[in-house]
Amino acid sequence: MARIAVLIGPEFEDSEYAQPAKALRDAGHELTHVGIAQGEVKGKNGKATATIDLLAQRAKAADFDALFIPGGHSPDNIRKDKDVVRLAKEMLESGKPVLAICHGPQVLLSAGMVRGRTMTAWQTVQKDLELAGAIVHDEKVVADGNLVTSRKPDDIPFFIDASLEKLGSGKERARGVAGAPA
């Protein structure tokens, strides 16, 4: 079981949060929603909500085993907060799994941590990443060291598989026995 920080704010892409969140929980992982204001945040399509458990200013990388950043407008909304950026930077530096989809990698851009990393993102963000020195592939999912990235809602199943694999719970899920020993 991994303790996963979910970096999330207003107008996240509903399915890019809800589907991976369900899969991560089903695999036995524990999610802590880290945000920039107390209360509930809503998806931009009005189909999902999340309740912030912890403010970014109180979040420490040492308390988590992995980081998950859903897409939508949420990443740009929250990356204005210096503690969101600090937490992302600390998690990337720690070597713990960092899972980001669609606009999620915008937070990693703000952390100044993409140079030389092989990754993907939402199509418009791909260029921003390239200009910042990342090696960008326009593929469903790209895994590079501790970093797993995907482009869009269509990629979610592949993002989930690669994320669970990175968390060491891929095999259990493939057999349909959540949390069972390998």
Added chain:
Amino acid sequence: MARIAVLIGPEFEDSEYAQPAKALRDAGHELTHVGIAQGEVKGKNGKATATIDLLAQRAKAADFDALFIPGGHSPDNIRKDKDVVRLAKEMLESGKPVLAICHGPQVLLSAGMVRGRTMTAWQTVQKDLELAGAIVHDEKVVADGNLVTSRKPDDIPFFIDASLEKLGSGKERARGVAGAPA
């Protein structure tokens, strides 16, 4: 009188479009709304709308004297279109005035045209610009050659003044006589 292309799409920041658009028209300039789909586009706050006059795929830099890119979610929505990016690139290369506020510079990022330029943008986009090689100042308005950039709605009056100055209609406006000869 300048012919100004307004690069705009869904969920623009209402005031960042409406206020400069009014000031530009009041100074005697002609606006052509260039977008990625026919019809009306709405501001993200529901306070302004704009009707697309011309699809980006049919827009030529030669037909315009200046480019204006309002902020909000619009810039990221439209920069996925290759002709939006092409038009922005051509206008920057032409030396004609390019006026961009808030998230507007994201279109210039996609055009690969910010390296070495002195500019500003919405706070989160400032870092993306820096990583792409721009010289970023956190100021109300930054003018560099043909490029005028601002950060946010609070900066609009300064953005308008610098834009009119760049278009050569600053003095007329300062005297309150729109369109009068200098």
